[in-house]
């Protein structure tokens with residue numbers, strides 16, 4: 330059992346122009362705004378890319394969950410590049426593979442079906458947030 334963190338970082342990739350990138354972002358917003366507000370927190374991926382000290386501190390001092398939009402794993406690799414350790418890495422397509430009735434569409438933002446899938450995904454990711462917040466899995 331590790332030390333209990335105050336926050337768990339949920340970091341989606343930028344995912345510009347990709348439906349599963351939009352799904353990754355929507356899932357992270359759902360977690361931070363509605364499912365685990367105050368516990369799950371976000372940062373902006375490009376801040377890590379430019380080595381912003383606050384963003385780097387956030388991902389090196391707290392457990393991190395990444396959600397990527399494709400196998401290039403930009404969010405996961407960006408955390409690792411600044412010395413952070415990713416406690417759990419998701420690819421957003423996994424959520425669709427497990428819920429084929431919820432096909433997301435859209436690239437700037439997902440459609441209503443995509444938002445429903447993001448809610449289902451956020452509920453799953455929230456279980457990992459809770460474990461990490463309890464000091465498990467560190």
Ligand code: SF4
Nearest residue numbers: 342344398399402403
């Ligand atoms: S992981 Fe894929 S979708 Fe996400 S930012 Fe990288 S290239 Fe774009």
